[in-house]
Amino acid sequence: xxxxxxxxxxxxxxxxxxxxxxxxxxxxxxxxxxxxxxxxxxxxxxxxxxxxxxxxxxxxxxxxxxxxxxxxxxxxxxxxxxxxxxxxxxxxxxxxxxxxxxxxxxxxxxxxxxxxxxxxxxxxxxxxxxxxxxxxxxxxxxxxxxxxxxxxxxxxxxxxxxxxxxxxxxxxxxxxxxxxxxxxxxxxxxxxxxx
Amino acid sequence: xxxxxxxxxxxxxxxxxxxxxxxxxxxxxxxxxxxxxxxxxxxxxxxxxxxxxxxxxxxxxxxxxxxxxxxxxxxxxxxxxxxxxxxxxxxxxxxxxxxxxxxxxxxxxxxxxxxxxxxxxxxxxxxxxxxxxxxxxxxxxxxxxxxxxxxxxxxxxxxxxxxxxxxxxxxxxxxxxxxxxxxxxxxxxxxxxxx
DNA sequence: GGTTCGATATATCGGTCCGATATATGCAAC
DNA sequence: GTTGCATATATCGGACCGATATATCGAACC
Numbered sequence: 001x002x003x004x005x006x007x008x009x010x011x012x013x014x015x016x017x018x019x020x021x022x023x024x025x026x027x028x029x030x031x032x033x034x035x036x037x038x039x040x041x042x043x044x045x046x047x048x049x050x051x052x053x054x055x056x057x058x059x060x061x062x063x064x065x066x067x068x069x070x071x072x073x074x075x076x077x078x079x080x081x082x083x084x085x086x087x088x089x090x091x092x093x094x095x096x097x098x099x100x101x102x103x104x105x106x107x108x109x110x111x112x113x114x115x116x117x118x119x120x121x122x123x124x125x126x127x128x129x130x131x132x133x134x135x136x137x138x139x140x141x142x143x144x145x146x147x148x149x150x151x152x153x154x155x156x157x158x159x160x161x162x163x164x165x166x167x168x169x170x171x172x173x174x175x176x177x178x179x180x181x182x183x184x185x186x187x188x189x190x191x192x193x194x195x
Numbered sequence: 196x197x198x199x200x201x202x203x204x205x206x207x208x209x210x211x212x213x214x215x216x217x218x219x220x221x222x223x224x225x226x227x228x229x230x231x232x233x234x235x236x237x238x239x240x241x242x243x244x245x246x247x248x249x250x251x252x253x254x255x256x257x258x259x260x261x262x263x264x265x266x267x268x269x270x271x272x273x274x275x276x277x278x279x280x281x282x283x284x285x286x287x288x289x290x291x292x293x294x295x296x297x298x299x300x301x302x303x304x305x306x307x308x309x310x311x312x313x314x315x316x317x318x319x320x321x322x323x324x325x326x327x328x329x330x331x332x333x334x335x336x337x338x339x340x341x342x343x344x345x346x347x348x349x350x351x352x353x354x355x356x357x358x359x360x361x362x363x364x365x366x367x368x369x370x371x372x373x374x375x376x377x378x379x380x381x382x383x384x385x386x387x388x389x390x
Numbered sequence: 391g392g393t394t395c396g397a398t399a400t401a402t403c404g405g406t407c408c409g410a411t412a413t414a415t416g417c418a419a420c
Numbered sequence: 421g422t423t424g425c426a427t428a429t430a431t432c433g434g435a436c437c438g439a440t441a442t443a444t445c446g447a448a449c450c
Contacts, residue, residue, distance in 0.1 A: 002407075018428050026327070031346055038407045040430060064415085065428070093288075103338040132221070143298040143360075150356050151226055154349065161345050165338075197436075213399050233436045235401060259444085260399070391450105398445070408435080416427075 001095045002042045007078040008102040014069040051077045119162040126155045196290045197237045202273040203297040209264040246272045314357040321350045
């Protein structure tokens with residue numbers, strides 16, 4: 001995941017480690033605080049793999065900075081990591097967000113595939129939560145119950161958000177007026193079935 | 196975090212590793228999928244620390260099972276882990292949820308303190324996101340923008356949820372008989388609305 | 391009766407990431 | 421001039437994950 005994030009940021013502009021950590025912590029939504037214990041080893045790993053390389057600025061005499069640039073090998077790796085379907089785990093929460101932050105580098109149909117995969121996973125999880133809640137709601141204490149209810153509500157909102165993104169993506173993919181209408185109708189029907 | 200979750204579940208009932216993994220994956224909200232690569236080493240670590248001990252059931256002759264029970268040392272450790280204020284990182288998302296699942300083992304004022312701390316953190320993050328969003332100097336693409344907007348909305352809803360929990364906690368702090376009845380009536384009505 | 395298969399159960403390996411910490415340098419304020 | 425803060429790189433131990441190996445049990449099927 002860090003490799004993906006680093007490559008994505010370096011694609012936009014060559015940077016050194018500290019700049020990357022700032023961009024990752026501040027700009028990328030603030031949902032992930034990257035540690036140096038991850039960042040610097042990952043940079044070295046990427047360099048060893050030939051995915052990034054150091055840029056040496058001659059006139060810079062001041063303090064030591066390791067500025068990195070993406071190589072063509074790194075571009076390739078970036079695309080692979082970006083398209084890689086996730087493993088649906090807890091760390092996949094962040095992984096998905098990082099991926100979304102670089103979605104502009106993906107083809108529209110790949111974007112739709114990834115969004116739908118994520119939505120399918122959330123829908124599965126939602127139904128699990130709902131089953132858990134309706135089956136044994138008396139067994140849970142107030143806090144666990146509230147936690148699960150909140151989990152259910154959040155998941156529903158995440159799904160709605162994803163559906164919006166998918167719809168927008170479909171609308172932008174083939175701007176044929178008739179096809180769009182048919183697609184939206186299908187999406188609506190599908191939504192009504194699963195709700 | 197895993198130590199906390201394991202001790203909390205073992206407090207309720209002595210179990211072996213596989214049962215713990217089921218309970219962690221299924222019952223605890225479904226938001227965390229625990230791997231065996233974490234679970235079994237953690238159990239051994241806890242045993243080494245003297246926080247849990249094996250239970251040997253004599254009549255059981257069948258397949259090998261390592262059933263564990265919490266010791267008094269483990270009870271102490273559990274309380275410490277439960278009260279420990281988090282480090283506000285990305286792994287703290289799960290940590291907070293796990294902690295909440297065992298909130299019943301905490302004193303009301305500790306509960307309020309932890310909830311408020313969490314809320315304060317989320318409010319800080321919310322303001323960061325809002326600042327980022329309103330600063331037009333940095334232009335985000337559609338996806339990053341949507342990600343941040345969704346992050347903002349989700350955070351706002353999390354804060355509202357926490358505020359509800361805090362209010363309920365404050366209301367329950369002084370258990371006057373009449374107040375309790377009124378509160379239960381409110382809770383019931385609230386439950387009926389949300390279900 | 392045999393076998394196949396999925397759920398149960400424990401264990402370990404390599405790897406990613408985190409949190410803490412150490413160690414410098416540039417810079418501005420006092 | 422020195423104090424303090426942001427900048428900048430680096431590493432250590434540890435937590436957790438994903439994959440995989442291994443083995444047992446029960447039920448289902450032929």
